[in-house]
Amino acid sequence: MYPDAFEYHAPETVDEAIETLEAHGDREVVPIAGGHSLLPTMKSGLASPDVVVDLSNVDELHDISRDDDVTRIGAMTEYAVIADDERFQEDNPVVAEAAAVIGDLQVRNVGTIGGNLAHSDPAADLPAAVLAADATVHARGPDGERTISADDFFVAMFTSALEEGELLTTVEIPHLGHDDVGVYLKKASDSSGYALVGVAAVLETDGDAIAGARVAANGAFGHAMRLTSVEEHLDGESLDEEELAAEAAALATDGVEPYQLMDDEQASAEFRAHLLEVYVERALEEAIDRVSG
Ligand SMILES: Cc1cc2nc3c(=O)[nH]c(=O)nc-3n(C[C@H](O)[C@H](O)[C@H](O)COP(=O)(O)OP(=O)(O)OC[C@H]3O[C@@H](n4cnc5c(N)ncnc54)[C@H](O)[C@@H]3O)c2cc1C
The missing domain is CATH 3.30.390.50 (CO dehydrogenase flavoprotein, C-terminal domain)
Known part of the structure; x- marks a missing residue:
């Protein structure tokens, strides 16, 4: 099936993406990441957004950075990148192991940590992993930045604590101690x-x-x-x-x-x-x- 027609935007910064999400008044505007959950719902007619904001070109959402205690994973980081990161496998195996068993190779090459958590599918793998890892989600929206503990992020089936117009930007994952x-x-x-x-x-x-x-x-x-x-x-x-x-x-x-x-x-x-x-x-x-x- 084909989705209904929609307007397409591909911003290059988070601020531009947020402005685009905000700019369309009453029309339904959604961000798209890997598209592995959103596109099937659009093709089957379950979702019919007027405007789709593609996050693929937002470089800052693809970053992984770390210091001694935490790794910060940009929302657009694909599961395969997380699963294959040898240092991350040591620093926090629980999230790396969950990423490694998602779907198949094609899904792992395209699906993103931000899309997975924002979608909050009860059967998805990363939500339990970020809960056990005591992760913190960073979000940015029209009212600025905020952090949400993983404990407060998963609210109900397919519902996260993200508010309308807010983007999940980074997931901050503490490293395990040496004997943990x-x-x-x-x-x-x-x-x-x-x-x-x-x-x-x-x-x-x-x-x-x-x-x-x-x-x-x-x-x-x-x-x-x-x-x-x-x-x-x-x-x-x-x-x-x-x-x-x-x-x-x-x-x-x-x-x-x-x-x-x-x-x-x-x-x-x-x-x-x-x-x-x-x-x-x-x-x-x-x-x-x-x-x-
Ligand atoms: C064949 C198949 C098998 C799969 N198997 C598994 C599995 O075993 N385990 C598993 O966990 N998942 C599985 N998935 C789901 C897959 O991992 C999805 O891709 C994932 O749930 C959503 O990630 P995405 O990047 O594709 O997001 P999208 O589909 O692009 O977006 C999903 C939702 O999140 C929103 N969104 C996306 N990014 C952001 C952001 N940065 N900020 C705010 N909102 C955002 C979108 O608007 C949309 O509502 C499978 C999917 C397929 C097609």
Whole structure:
């Protein structure tokens, strides 16, 4: 199918992009990044924007910069660039590993971190990874710049904390400490490759104890969420405790109301809850193995 006709703009700076987003009054104006989610919705008639603002030529959105503690990834950085960055794989493996298992090579060469997070698809891989990584999202709009913690970014299914006319510009990802570990594991849908369930886990360690844990899931709920009961169970526990991963994983749906679980033709809510527990346990076992080895 062909999308409805639309006006096309390709600004070269973030400020110009924001002005273009703002300049069209009541007409629907949307930014386009990789287009892998937006174009199918336009072609199927689910979205019909009047104006499309292409971010491809905005050089500053393609930058990756780093200092000792953080890596800053421009919104237009493709998954393949993130997954293949060897230094980033060491500095924060949880986000690099999630980027590496998105879709297939074609999707990874075109889809962007900014588009993935802004779209807030419940089955996307990066949302749980940035939650576990304790990332900060930078946004710029007509009222200037602001930062949004990953914890506050995913509001509902396909809804982020970005406001109308605001662009996600950069994702700032803290580096893990020397003895800390990060893991992302997913059960991919056989048909689409999206996450039926994906689990991201970061463990901070102090000797043979867990000094802090951030564990988050995609796919299971209407939007990516941290699994706080799992995190609380892990906090302060010894890494040598034999049943630790299983005991923590058993709390994966603790406090979750049944309506919060995704339930669709790909997997029932009950099966997703089961998958979630299994993948939390596997991710924690892998993380614990990495600490010791
Ligand atoms: C075959 C296939 C398989 C896929 N498999 C997976 C998978 O396994 N895991 C996964 O996570 N994803 C998967 N995807 C989704 C893919 O990663 C999408 O590309 C992604 O969700 C959106 O990124 P994009 O750069 O293509 O954004 P676009 O499609 O261009 O935009 C998506 C939305 O975000 C908005 N937007 C984009 N950039 C910005 C910005 N900087 N600021 C504000 N708003 C912005 C757009 O207006 C639009 O509403 C798959 C897609 C396809 C086609």
